[in-house]
Amino acid sequence: MAQTTLDAFQVIADPSRRQILQLLSKESLTINALAENFDMSRPAVSKHIKVLYNGGFISIQTIGRQRHCVLKQDGFNAVQQWINYFDSFWQTKLKKLEDVLNIKAEKKINNH
Amino acid sequence: MAQTTLDAFQVIADPSRRQILQLLSKESLTINALAENFDMSRPAVSKHIKVLYNGGFISIQTIGRQRHCVLKQDGFNAVQQWINYFDSFWQTKLKKLEDVLNIKAEKKINNH
């Protein structure tokens, strides 16, 4: 895991990181508690955490020697916006189709 | 690009592929027309197209020797749903916070 600063899309590309986010959506967890849910080693999880942290997907609260991971909205925003862009693309497309159909329907009514 | 069948999140992890989707949101384009927008070779673009196609992000209409790429909604859905899940997570969280604040406000009114 050479680079720990990836863009939001690269952050969520990894299935393990998405699962970490899933787990954190249920409850805040420490690094070790998270690692118990995976087959991989604890350091591997630790690195994923770093990636998620740098991407703004989680925040970390250190209590003594423990680090509690909590979901953070920032990272999700980039993805949200990207999806919104294409969402409005589809809606515009649908709208255009509707307009065409309406015009056709009107013509039918006027001609008969 | 060993594997051309990736999950939706891996498909959009690549910046070039996201740019292809952007370009296609403006107009349908052939493989060559797309390749003109990139520094990489035409075969490289061709492979990205394959990945996007297998992921359900685009459909392809073959006209003679040309292949016209068009956006397709299917691929976006998985990402959309994933984002929706966390979106409702944040909304629920906000709702809970509001409830707490309302209870506190009521108590204040009742006690004075």
Place this chain on the structure above:
DNA sequence: AAAATGCGTAACTAAAAAGTTACATATATA
């Protein structure tokens, strides 16, 4: 104070992804 716990990090390996060039093939054009 000694031992145990909860972590981070460095150094390395293995696997996967992205790119390249060279070539094959089908369709269109002169």
Place this chain on the structure above:
DNA sequence: TATATATGTAACTTTTTAGTTACGCATTTT
């Protein structure tokens, strides 16, 4: 029909990513 065009694919190289083990360092606990 010869040539140009639009593309796919195979074989290879390079780069990135994900994982490992070994180790170090605070902070707790005994």
